[in-house]
Amino acid sequence: MLSDPAFRNSLVTFLAFAVFIVPTTFVISLGAALLVARTRVMQSFFRSVFFLPTACSYVVAALVWKMSIFSGIRSGLANAVLGWFGADSIPWLSLADPPWYWLVIVTARLWLQVGFYMILFLAGIQRISPTLYEAAAIDGAEGWKVFRHITLPQLRATSTAVLLLLLINAFQAFDEFYNILSTFGTYPPYARPPLVYLYYTALGSGQDFGHGSAGAVILTLIIAIVAVVQGRILRLGDRGD
Amino acid sequence: MSDKQIGREIGQALGAHLTRRSLFALGGAAAVTGALAACGSNTGREPAATGGATGGASGTTLNQWYHQYGEAGTQQAVEKYAAAYKDATVKVSWKPGDYDQSTAASLLTDAGPDVFEYGNGPTIDMIKGGQVVDLTDLIGDTKSDFNPSILERMTYDGKTYAIPQVVDMQLLVYRKSMLDKAGITPPQTIDELIDAAKKLTQGNVKGLFLGNDGGAGLMGGPMLWSAGLDYLTKDNQFGFDDPRAATALGKLREMWDAKVLLLGAPKDWFDPSALTAGLTAMQFTGLWTFPDLKKGLGDDFGVMAWPALDGQGKASVPVGAYGSCVSAKSKDVEAAKKFVKWLWIDQTAYQLDFATAYGFHIPSRTSLIGQASTLTSGQAADAAKLATDVGHAQSPILWTPKCNTAFGDAMNRIVKEGADPAGEIAKVKTVADAELKRVLA
Structure with missing residues (x-):
């Protein structure tokens, strides 16, 4: 299985995807949580608005992204915006070079999951005792210093959980890839994470259960190793967090 | 860890002392759930007793x-x-x-x-x-x-x-009025088709629609046939290890580069809406779209086969x-x-x-x-x-799903990424030869 270039390629695809999507989602959802936590007016409104996409199905969002926002014709939302600036339409999902399809996949996933992690961070932020901030204010700390030395350390337990969940989610990448990129009965040879590859090998018309299960075992091993390493680094489950 | 220890841990985790009796109750509930699930598993088949057992x-x-x-x-x-x-x-x-x-x-x-x-x-x-x-x-x-x-x-x-x-069947459908306006007759060779598509591409209207992947998924077979080749030869050998196949598949890339192909339509080639909404002048689609085409365009459409590459090839419809x-x-x-x-x-x-x-x-x-x-x-x-x-x-019986995947990948690389057709065909041949050996063994 490991000698199959397509499978190795799928592992690379998905490592690259994880390396990008995990920190990006982390930063954006933490930023959103900080902004919402600071808002005094209509806080619950903003909270709900940011959280709402979480309730949307990945399949539905993928189809909206594919068919209406990033469709290749002039009336697609993204191309209509480009049109205002006099730029040509871009067939976002058809081009392999430059790889615009990553923009479509990544924005869809960000839209879907940022709200959920924002809520987790928000809960963490609201648990931080105000006395810490008061003490810091007396000591003359403000802005970035407060964030760096109080908010971030106090959010460690939340951050650990968020990172772990994000990584698991990235490993499970299937829905939006499959629904955005598959065409009638085929899937392009790029942007093919392992679950998509294994779907076509074992469950699709291939029905090659031997290679499919071998791939699944390799995937499980990788996830287990990453989870253990991450647990070590972040000292998951330590007392006193 | 022994089972007992696990049981105790679960008990503690639940925050309740599970007695033996409550465990039995739980087990009973599980059994009932199982029985219910069995009722729900409608396999669409009669129980064996009432099935074909009688043989009459x-x-x-x-x-x-x-x-x-x-x-x-x-x-x-x-x-x-x-x-x-x-x-x-x-x-x-x-x-x-x-x-x-x-x-x-x-x-x-x-x-x-x-x-x-x-x-x-x-x-x-x-x-x-x-x-x-x-x-x-x-x-x-x-x-x-x-x-x-x-x-x-x-x-x-x-x-x-x-x-x-x-x-x-699938076939090439064109808007008569658009071809007339551009002074074009239905093209008889692939090169004529490319010229026609170039002339028909104006503003937001593209000349030809072969699917949102530029024909990579759909047009492989028709392109081989247009060169007079096929997936497999009559005696079940790999059929397109031939420079003409490379030329034919390269023509799809030529259309891609000329920017005459409609890409990213909201509905793919199997739906007539790209034609009826005026996004394209010609489209490769299926006979099943005709009721909708009639409704949307009246008599303003004509049909033709996918043209031959040149005099040596053949026109075809899948x-x-x-x-x-x-x-x-x-x-x-x-x-x-x-x-x-x-x-x-x-x-x-x-x-x-x-x-x-x-x-x-x-x-x-x-x-x-x-x-x-x-x-x-x-x-x-x-x-x-x-x-x-x-x-x-559409494809020969010995052209297995694995061959099809390899061919689809190659087509994507040729059409979308501009890979060398001859090199990609050689890669497909490796897979197909192994598959043929497997199924014919």
Whole structure:
């Protein structure tokens, strides 16, 4: 299985995807949580608005992204915006070079999951005792210093959980890839994470259960190793967090 | 960790002391849930006691599976045909979703169908695995009446494993008014087609639509045929290890580079909306779109085959058909075969009704085409003639799904990424040679 270039390629695809999507989602959802936590007016409104996409199905969002926002014709939302600036339409999902399809996949996933992690961070932020901030204010700390030395350390337990969940989610990448990129009965040879590859090998018309299960075992091993390493680094489950 | 320890930990985790009695209660609940789940597992098959155990003709129950047809009334039609059969009780199952995959998997189990339809007949793996039975004797002297390329596609080693139900085809459809305006006649070669597409590309209207992947998924076969080649040769060897194939596949990249292809349409090639909404002047699509095309464009459309590469090649239209097969695991194979013969060979009136009353398809029996009123005039008549004259079965029976994936990947790299066609063809050959060796072993 490991000698199959397509499978190795799928592992690379998905490592690259994880390396990008995990920190990006982390930063954006933490930023959103900080902004919402600071808002005094209509806080619950903003909270709900940011959280709402979480309730949307990945399949539905993928189809909206594919068919209406990033469709290749002039009336697609993204191309209509480009049109205002006099730029040509871009067939976002058809081009392999430059790889615009990553923009479509990544924005869809960000839209879907940022709200959920924002809520987790928000809960963490609201648990931080105000006395810490008061003490810091007396000591003359403000802005970035407060964030760096109080908010971030106090959010460690939340951050650990968020990172772990994000990584698991990235490993499970299937829905939006499959629904955005598959065409009638085929899937392009790029942007093919392992679950998509294994779907076509074992469950699709291939029905090659031997290679499919071998791939699944390799995937499980990788996830287990990453989870253990991450647990070590972040000292998951330590007392006193 | 022993079981007891685990039990204690779970008990503590639940924050309650589980006594032995409450554990039994839990177990009981689980058993009840299991029984309920069993009630819910409707496999679509009668329990064995009432099934074909009697063996008598009148007491037999047959399960027949169809994929979900999009046209209204089709399901009621096939149920009507099944109810009209007197020699056995036929239960029709209408299967939405990924029909091909789930049917292939169910054939390995006892919950599979007795009679089922499958796209272009059963796969070579089903035949090799003995999952479907030989239906050659059902056809008898009607053989010459079936579309020859379709029947050949469902035949392996001289034995026919499926009876074609209706023929579907794909073809090139163009907007007459747009071609007239640009002063173009329907192109006869691939180069003429590229020129026409260039002239027809104006502003937001593109010249040609071959699918949102630029034809990578759809046009591989027609491109090989246009060069006079095929997936496999007559003696089942790899068929396009040839510089002409590289030239032909490279033409798709030429169209891509010329920016004359419509890409990223909201609905892909199998839907007529790109043509009716005026996004493209020509589109490769299916006969099934004709009712919608008629509604949207009136008479402003014409049909043609995918042109030949040059004088040495051939024009073609891909044709395919769902074929009715009999599972080898059926409890009463003979009764199932009898039903297939009754419906798809003897009942020509039902076959005509199924092909023409709901959507646009071509009857698989040549003698019925003349009686199909939907196909006697206008563009549909032209299309039906193309299917008979230059129809080409979509892919040969020995071209396995694995070959198809390798070919699809190669096509994507050639068309979208501009990879060297000859190099990509060599990669497909490696996979296909190994697959041919496997299935012919």
